[in-house]
Amino acid sequence: MRRTTPRSGRLPTGRVPSPSDYGCGVNSVPPSPAVPPVAISRTPAVPEAPPRRSRLTHGFLVANLVGQVLIVVTGGAVRLTGSGLGCSTWPQCEPGSFTPAFHEQLSIHPYVEFGNRLVSIVLTVIALVVAARVGLDRSRSRSFRLLGLVPLLGVLAQAVIGGLSVLGGLHPALVGFHLLASMALIAGSTVLLDRYTSGDGPAHLVVNTRVLAMGRALAVAAAVVLTLGVVVTGSGPHSGDDDTGYRFAFDPFEMAKVHAAAVWVFVALIIGLLVATRRSGPPRLRRRLWALTVVTAAQGLIGYVQVFTGLPEVLVGAHMLGAALLTVTTTFVYLGLRERA
Numbered sequence: 196m197r198r199t200t201p202r203s204g205r206l207p208t209g210r211v212p213s214p215s216d217y218g219c220g221v222n223s224v225p226p227s228p229a230v231p232p233v234a235i236s237r238t239p240a241v242p243e244a245p246p247r248r249s250r251l252t253h254g255f256l257v258a259n260l261v262g263q264v265l266i267v268v269t270g271g272a273v274r275l276t277g278s279g280l281g282c283s284t285w286p287q288c289e290p291g292s293f294t295p296a297f298h299e300q301l302s303i304h305p306y307v308e309f310g311n312r313l314v315s316i317v318l319t320v321i322a323l324v325v326a327a328r329v330g331l332d333r334s335r336s337r338s339f340r341l342l343g344l345v346p347l348l349g350v351l352a353q354a355v356i357g358g359l360s361v362l363g364g365l366h367p368a369l370v371g372f373h374l375l376a377s378m379a380l381i382a383g384s385t386v387l388l389d390r391y392t393s394g395d396g397p398a399h400l401v402v403n404t405r406v407l408a409m410g411r412a413l414a415v416a417a418a419v420v421l422t423l424g425v426v427v428t429g430s431g432p433h434s435g436d437d438d439t440g441y442r443f444a445f446d447p448f449e450m451a452k453v454h455a456a457a458v459w460v461f462v463a464l465i466i467g468l469l470v471a472t473r474r475s476g477p478p479r480l481r482r483r484l485w486a487l488t489v490v491t492a493a494q495g496l497i498g499y500v501q502v503f504t505g506l507p508e509v510l511v512g513a514h515m516l517g518a519a520l521l522t523v524t525t526t527f528v529y530l531g532l533r534e535r536a
């Protein structure tokens with residue numbers, strides 16, 4: 196069949212494409228000029244002038260997303276090296292001092308914990324800049340400007356949750372909640388970056404309802420996989436500090452099987468989406484789906500190898516990085532189901 200839609204996903208007239216323009220699936224119908232596309236968002240007052248783009252703001256939004264992913268890894272290093280209580284209190288490291296007090300028997304732990312706190316300070320500065328640059332940009336819609344506050348509010352909330360984890364003796368429920376909150380923040384930062392590069396008009400579906408349903412199921416499956424992963428960790432040897440006896444009362448190996456089963460549902464949905472969009476799906480969505488496929492394959496491989504090699508710390512750390520990247524790519528896929536003018 197001859198391609199009628201340019202690769203950019205935009206139509207020659209500047210009109211936003213509808214599912215039928217891509218001929219996705221059995222529900223495709225010819226576009227009717229009498230029926231305007233269905234608006235998904237209720238974005239108020241769209242500014243008349245086209246939104247301005249600044250490379251500096253874009254750079255900070257990318258830095259924010261990279262930082263949100265990195266702090267998952269540095270936070271993982273804290274847990275995996277057993278440095279969670281390396282600083283005995285919070286926000287100070289030791290009573291009366293924000294930095295580790297040097298002495299001959301000092302171990303690596305206070306430095307790992309202190310290093311993680313430093314990364315969070317850099318992230319806070321980036322989040323402040325993002326809030327100022329996005330929040331005060333009058334050329335953009337109100338909904339987008341409010342979105343600019345997400346990294347700052349998230350980082351502040353994470354500082355409190357991280358502090359509560361330390362004060363709560365690294366109970367796995369608190370540590371797990373801290374990780375899941377980071378994943379939510381990564382998803383929010385991805386939305387912010389995606390919105391910055393798109394317009395402020397209402398969002399229009401660019402897939403049919405079957406693909407939309409699969410996309411939604413994919414997002415839910417990702418949340419289930421991440422939550423089950425946290426439960427596996429909380430039941431196993433890396434749940435927190437070595438000296439802490441708290442564990443979820445589950446067999447970690449059995450929980451890993453449940454976690455992996457959810458991953459296979461997630462994989463089935465990716466395959467379903469790839470098949471459903473293979474002939475004439477939006478090119479942007481196709482690219483994002485392939486990126487997600489690569490990340491999921493690598494993450495699944497790490498998952499199985501770590502189980503069969505006795506959970507070495509370096510692989511568990513790589514698995515955390517993979518979970519963060521999977522959150523980014525899944526969010527991009529979900530956002531790729533719609534376009535904004």
Ligand code: HEM
Nearest residue numbers: 421424425427428431433451455494495498499511518521
């Ligand atoms: C492909 C998608 C996957 C995602 C998004 C994912 C995500 C996660 C997450 C978020 C955690 C918790 C990390 C932490 O709290 O430190 C975790 C832990 C874990 N995952 Fe996965 N996982 C995936 C695949 C797999 C597979 C296929 C296996 C194989 C059975 C697996 C085995 C494990 C194990 C054993 C843990 C606990 C590691 C530890 O002791 O800390 N994962 N996973």
